[in-house]
Amino acid sequence: MKRSIFEEKVFKALMYAAIALVMFFVASVVLSVFKRGLPLLSWEMVSQLPGGGFYMGGGGGFLNAIVGSVYIVGGATILGLIISIPVVFFLNVYLKPYSKFGFVARLAYDVLFGIPSIVYGAFGFTIMIYLGLRASLLGGTLVVTLLIIPIFIRSMDEVAKTIPSDLMEAAYSLGSTRWETIGVIVRQIAPAIATATLLSIGRAIGDAAGVMFTAGFSDRIPTSLSQQTATLPLSVYFQLQSPSLEVQDRAYAAAVVLTLIVLFLSISGRIIMNRFSRNKIQ
Amino acid sequence: MNIFHREPKAENRTHFSVDRKFPHPENLRLSTHALSVYIGGNPILKLVNVEIPKNKITCIIGPSGCGKTTLLRTFNRLVDTIEGVKLEGVVMLGEHDIVRAAASEITEIRRLIGLVPQRPCPLPMSIYDNIAYGCRIHGISGRKKLDAIVEYYLRAVGLWDEVCDRLHMPASRLSGGQQQRLCLARSLAIEPSYLLADESTSALDPISSRTVEELFVKLKQDYSIVMVTHTLRQAKRIADHVIFMYLGEVIEEGDADQVFNHPRHELTQQYLNGAFS
Numbered sequence: 001m002k003r004s005i006f007e008e009k010v011f012k013a014l015m016y017a018a019i020a021l022v023m024f025f026v027a028s029v030v031l032s033v034f035k036r037g038l039p040l041l042s043w044e045m046v047s048q049l050p051g052g053g054f055y056m057g058g059g060g061g062f063l064n065a066i067v068g069s070v071y072i073v074g075g076a077t078i079l080g081l082i083i084s085i086p087v088v089f090f091l092n093v094y095l096k097p098y099s100k101f102g103f104v105a106r107l108a109y110d111v112l113f114g115i116p117s118i119v120y121g122a123f124g125f126t127i128m129i130y131l132g133l134r135a136s137l138l139g140g141t142l143v144v145t146l147l148i149i150p151i152f153i154r155s156m157d158e159v160a161k162t163i164p165s166d167l168m169e170a171a172y173s174l175g176s177t178r179w180e181t182i183g184v185i186v187r188q189i190a191p192a193i194a195t196a197t198l199l200s201i202g203r204a205i206g207d208a209a210g211v212m213f214t215a216g217f218s219d220r221i222p223t224s225l226s227q228q229t230a231t232l233p234l235s236v237y238f239q240l241q242s243p244s245l246e247v248q249d250r251a252y253a254a255a256v257v258l259t260l261i262v263l264f265l266s267i268s269g270r271i272i273m274n275r276f277s278r279n280k281i282q
Numbered sequence: 283m284n285i286f287h288r289e290p291k292a293e294n295r296t297h298f299s300v301d302r303k304f305p306h307p308e309n310l311r312l313s314t315h316a317l318s319v320y321i322g323g324n325p326i327l328k329l330v331n332v333e334i335p336k337n338k339i340t341c342i343i344g345p346s347g348c349g350k351t352t353l354l355r356t357f358n359r360l361v362d363t364i365e366g367v368k369l370e371g372v373v374m375l376g377e378h379d380i381v382r383a384a385a386s387e388i389t390e391i392r393r394l395i396g397l398v399p400q401r402p403c404p405l406p407m408s409i410y411d412n413i414a415y416g417c418r419i420h421g422i423s424g425r426k427k428l429d430a431i432v433e434y435y436l437r438a439v440g441l442w443d444e445v446c447d448r449l450h451m452p453a454s455r456l457s458g459g460q461q462q463r464l465c466l467a468r469s470l471a472i473e474p475s476y477l478l479a480d481e482s483t484s485a486l487d488p489i490s491s492r493t494v495e496e497l498f499v500k501l502k503q504d505y506s507i508v509m510v511t512h513t514l515r516q517a518k519r520i521a522d523h524v525i526f527m528y529l530g531e532v533i534e535e536g537d538a539d540q541v542f543n544h545p546r547h548e549l550t551q552q553y554l555n556g557a558f559s
Contacts, residue, residue, distance in 0.1 A: 096365060166403040169360055170465070173397035174416040174472060175389040183415070187406040279406040279452040 033259060037252030045253055050219045057244050062254050065235035067221045069261070071137060072211065072231060073204045076144035080200060083145070084152035085193070089185060092160040093168075093178050106157065112150040118209035120147050125213035138225040140215025147210050148200035155199060159192035160185065167281055187279050194273030198266050205262060208233035232258045303422055303431070303473060310376040310394065310475045311336070312357065312506070317371035317381070319352055321364055326352045328530045329371070334476065334523075339498060339507045341517040341538070344527035345558055350510045353527070354478050356380070357508065358395045359388050375476075393420060396469030396505075398482040402461035404453035405468075409436075409445050412453045412464055416472040435467040439497055459490020466497060470505075477501065479509040483516070495520060514554065518542055526550045 044061050051060030087105075095102040124143035125135075133139060167188065171181045186193070208231070216228030217238070232254055239251035313333040319326045327349045334340050342350045355361045356373060359380060373380035378391050393416075405412050413435055414428045422428065432449065436442040441463050445456070453464055462482060469477060479498065483491035498507055499520055511517050517524065517538075524541040526534045526549075534541055534550045545551045552558065 098365075164403070165363070166399060166401060167405070169363065169397075170399060170403045170405060171415075172363070173358055173360060173392055173399075174419065174468065175392040176419050177385070177389055180419045184405055184407075279408065279454065281404060281406045281454050 030259065033252055033255045036249055037254070037256035040246075040249050041253040041256055045250070046257060049221070054219075055238055055242055055247060057242075057247055062230075062232070062235045062250075062257075064219055064221055065230040065232045065254065066257060066261075068137070068215070068218075068229035069205055069232040069258075071222065071229065072140050072144055072215060073201055075137075075141040076148055076204050077197060077201055079141070079145040080148045080152050081193075081197065084149050084156065084196075085186065087153050088156045088160050088189075089182055091157060092163065093181060093185065109150045109153050109157075113154055116209070117147050117207045118212075121210040121213050124210070128214065134226075135214055135216030135228050136226045137215060137222045137229045140211040140229065140231070141225075143210045143214045144204045144207065147207060148204050151200045151203060152196045155196040156189055156192045159189050163188055164281065188281065190273055191280065194269055197273075198269050201265050201269070202262055205258065205265075206233055208237055232261075303417070303427075304393070304420065306473070307376050307394075307475075312375050312395075312476055312508075313373070314353075314356075315372040315374070317353075317356065317369070317373055319349070319356060319361065320368040320370075321352075322366040326530055327356070330530075330532050332525055332532055332535055334506055334508055336506050337502055337504075338522035339502050339509060339520050340523040340525060341521035342508065342510045342525045342527060343514065343517050343553075344533075345553065346512070348527045349530040350527055351480055354480055354508060354510050357476070357478060358392050358397055359383065360397070362388075393472050394474050395476045395478060396472070396474035398462070398466050398469060398477065398479045400481045401485045402458055402465055404456070404461050404464055407453060408450045409453045409456070409464060410449040412468050413471045416468060420472055431471055435471045436464075438470060439463040439467040440493070441467060457490070459486050459493060462486055462490065462494055463497065466494070470501075475506065477505045477507045479507060481510055481512060484512060526553065528553070 042061075044059075046061055046066060047063055048059075048061035049064050050062065051058050054060045091102055091105060120143050124139060124146070128134070128139050163185065167184065168181060171184045176184075211231050212234060215231060217230050217234055218228040219230070220227075222229040236251045236254045236258070239247050239254065242248060242251075311333070314330050317330040318328055330349075330353060332353075342353060344350055352361060356369065357375075357380065361367050361369070369381045371381060375391060375394060378387060378394075380391055383391055405415055407415065410428075410432050413432045417423075417428060417431055422431070433442060433446075436445065441460060444460065445451075453461065456464060462485075466477075466482075477498075483494050486494065495516065498509070501507065502522075509517075509521075521538040524534075524536065524538050525532055526541065526545075526547075528549055534545060534547045536546075540546075541550065542554065545554060
């Protein structure tokens with residue numbers, strides 16, 4: 001066998017091995033969670049608030065955590081998009097390609113990207129104490145927004161940088177102002193917006209540390225922004241701390257719900273964004 | 283305007299006049315006076331004086347790197363996108379001084395001077411929105427008006443019959459030649475007086491290229507066309523007026539017949555004979 005063909009075979013085998021390894025981890029995590037959680041997952045679990053002594057084996061469910069997580073993640077995603085799309089637009093359309101300000105701004109987002117969520121939580125908590133606020137749905141949403149903005153910006157910016165200059169010139173030559181090219185840009189980077197949104201939702205919904213101090217925990221569904229709210233990761237955490245095996249199993253049931261929500265959002269996000277991205281120019 | 287190939291069907295006819303949406307300044311003349319362009323301190327154009335004749339096809343020819351494209355892009359101020367560019371002299375379009383135009387004036391100048399790019403570049407939208415986009419940003423709205431405009435200009439470039447049943451399909455799915463005609467229709471829809479074509483047929487196959495070329499010839503009764511071309515044969519086929527440039531200077535300018543058959547300048551003679559390119 002020739003050397004080049006042999007090399008190709010070896011590396012192909014290595015790639016297959018890597019793929020198999022990743023798939024093995026995904027499958028084993030999902031399987032172990034579903035195996036312990038699925039038998040306990042009942043309609044009661046997802047449709048009821050925790051009853052008395054729920055965390056010690058009492059009746060009820062964790063609807064409070066499901067609704068709380070959806071509120072926080074939904075709010076943070078919308079806020080994050082509203083803030084980060086203009087930032088990406090400014091970085092790529094208003095700034096010159098080698099602008100120093102752009103370099104500093106991108107570096108700052110890279111640093112923010114790497115900050116662990118517990119630091120965001122502590123930071124949010126400090127500000128809230130300073131302002132005399134208590135843990136609330138609003139506080140949790142804002143901290144999670146801070147957490148996901150760097151993800152939004154970095155993943156959209158990478159794609160926005162590759163927008164062909166022909167396309168910008170086409171828009172300018174029709175008499176667009178720089179601001180008016182936003183319609184063109186958003187359509188062109190729609191697939192990146194979808195990916196960024198999915199990444200952000202995944203990070204936001206699974207985050208426990210950021211919301212621990214800032215959103216608090218509650219057995220009820222919040223009816224205003226100033227009330228404390230439960231979240232799924234914290235619900236999992238509190239139930240896992242219980243000495244009772246049955247309550248620990250319920251934690252897995254909550255984890256199953258968490259996984260299913262992420263799966264549902266990912267798939268529907270892809271479908272919706274595919275409709276917007278079909279116009280993209282190569 | 284007389285660029286309809288065919289009367290629209292009776293049910294499609296509207297009372298809205300598609301070809302007069304914007305105020306039309308009379309006698310717009312495009313000319314430069316002592317125009318110099320520097321990029322990063324290097325002179326790219328040196329004291330260029332040209333006048334673009336009305337309702338004719340003006341071809342700018344010359345070896346590569348002679349500043350043809352820069353001159354073209356100065357007319358609609360697309361040179362602004364280049365880092366470190368500096369303009370001197372005067373470029374007049376009617377009453378607009380293009381070199382000293384403020385940002386708001388530039389958008390108006392760009393409306394009056396359409397561009398057909400080198401490589402077809404549709405906007406990332408449907409065929410319909412590609413044409414409606416320019417109208418929308420210049421304040422034309424309303425479904426009926428836009429429908430009429432889209433049909434009118436797609437017919438003007440001979441694309442209507444090919445795409446009329448899939449107007450809401452992404453423009454990127456059209457073939458290269460169709461995309462280029464769409465780009466032309468998109469520019470025409472905002473009623474420019476001048477059309478700039480930067481080697482607009484060089485990225486197309488021979489048949490599409492011929493179609494686009496024929497369109498330009500047809501369009502010159504309503505528009506003044508400035509075309510940069512690398513193919514002398516194309517220039518000889520369609521040019522009415524020729525500008526020959528060399529190293530950032532205009533060497534010779536004049537009637538196509540005169541420049542091609544009786545060039546006054548030695549350099550022009552050499553270029554036409556293929557001594558350099």
